[in-house]
Amino acid sequence: MVVEIAPSMLAAxxxxxxxxxxxxxxxxxxxxxxxxxxxxxxxxxxxxxxxVAACRPLVDLPFEAHxxxxxxxxxAPLYVEAGCETVLIHAxxxxxxxxxxxxxxxxxxxxxxxxNPHTPASSISEVIGMIDExxxxxxxxxxxxxxxxxxxxxxxxxxxxxxxxxxxxIDLEVDGGITAATAPAAVAAGANVLVAGSAVFGxxxxxxxxxxxxxxxx
Ligand code: DX5
Ligand code: ZN
Numbered sequence: 001m002v003v004e005i006a007p008s009m010l011a012a013x014x015x016x017x018x019x020x021x022x023x024x025x026x027x028x029x030x031x032x033x034x035x036x037x038x039x040x041x042x043x044x045x046x047x048x049x050x051x052v053a054a055c056r057p058l059v060d061l062p063f064e065a066h067x068x069x070x071x072x073x074x075x076a077p078l079y080v081e082a083g084c085e086t087v088l089i090h091a092x093x094x095x096x097x098x099x100x101x102x103x104x105x106x107x108x109x110x111x112x113x114x115x116n117p118h119t120p121a122s123s124i125s126e127v128i129g130m131i132d133e134x135x136x137x138x139x140x141x142x143x144x145x146x147x148x149x150x151x152x153x154x155x156x157x158x159x160x161x162x163x164x165x166x167x168x169x170i171d172l173e174v175d176g177g178i179t180a181a182t183a184p185a186a187v188a189a190g191a192n193v194l195v196a197g198s199a200v201f202g203x204x205x206x207x208x209x210x211x212x213x214x215x216x217x218x
Contacts, residue, residue: 003183003218004030004193005211006064006173010046010144011197017051018058024200025059027208028215031086032061033175033195035144036079038069041093042142049075049082056083064088064133066114066175066195068141076104086110088135091123101130112171116140117149121158128166134159135195138186139176144197148177153189160190180217187218194218 007029012020021032034052039045056063064086065079072089079087087104091113094100104111112133113124117140124134136156139146156174163170173193174186183194196214203210 001187001192003187003191003215004171005200005214006031006033006193006195007200007207007211008033008035008144008175008195008197010035011201013201018055020201021055021059021061024207024211025061027200027206028211029061029200029207031193032059032063034063034065034079034084035141035197036065036067036069036075037142038071038075041070041090042068044142049078052079052084053082062086064112066135067093069093073100073103076100077107080104080107080109084109086112086133088112088114088133090114090116090141091119092116098127098130101127105130112173114141114175115155117152121155121162124159125162128162128170129168131170133171133173133193134163135173135175136191137176138174138178138182141176145202146177148179148182150182150185153185156186156189156191163190178214180213183214183217 063084065084110132114135174191175195179199
C-alpha cells in the first residue's frame with residue numbers, strides 16, 4: 001500500500017504560509033492539510049478561506065480542508081471555492097450527515113467524514129457508499145503537538161474492514177500525534193494517509209528529512 005503524507009499547516013510558520021506550502025511540496029508531501037477551526041467546536045481559531053485561496057496558486061499539491069466547525073454546511077462551499085479538492089466534515093457536527101456529504105459532492109469536490117477518538121466506527125456505516133475519505137482522529141481536535149492515542153488503532157482496523165468490504169476507493173487518514181514512532185502501528189491498522197504537523201514542521205533537519213523518516217517508518 002502506498003502511504004501518503006499530508007503535512008498539517010497548523011504547525012507551519014503562520015507569517016510565511018506560502019513559503020511553507022512550497023517547502024513541503026519540494027520536500028515530497030502528497031497533499032496539504034488545512035485545519036479549519038471556528039473557536040466553537042474546538043477552542044482555537046485558524047484559517048479562513050481567503051488564506052487558503054492565497055496559497056492555492058503556489059503549489060500543485062491537492063488541498064484538503066479539515067473543518068472543525070459547528071456550521072460545516074455553510075463553510076464547506078467556501079473552502080471548495082478557495083481551491084480545496086477535498087472537504088472533511090466531522091460526524092459529531094452533522095445531524096444530517098448524508099445531506100451534508102451530498103452537498104459537498106455536488107460541488108465536484110471529494111468528501112470525507114472525520115470521527116473523534118470517542119466516536120464509533122459504526123457512525124460512518126450508512127454513508128460509506130458516498131464518501132472518498134475517512135479521517136480517524138488520533139487526538140482530540142483543537143491543537144497540534146498532542147499525544148497520539150494508541151487505543152484508537154482498533155477503530156482504524158474496523159474502519160479499514162468497512163472500506164475493504166465496500167469495494168470502494170476510500171482513503172483512510174489518521175491525524176494527531178503522528179511521528180515516525182507512531183505511524184507504523186497506525187498504518188499496520190489500515191491507514192494510508194498520515195497527517196503530520198509537528199513531526200514535519202518541527203523537525204530539526206527540515207521537512208524533507210521529516211517526510212523521508214515518516215515514509216520509511218511504515
Ligand atoms: C488537530 C489537527 C491536526 C493537528 C496535527 O486538531 O486536526 O491536524 O494539527 O498536529 P500534530 O501532528 O502536531 O499532532
Ligand atoms: Zn487535521
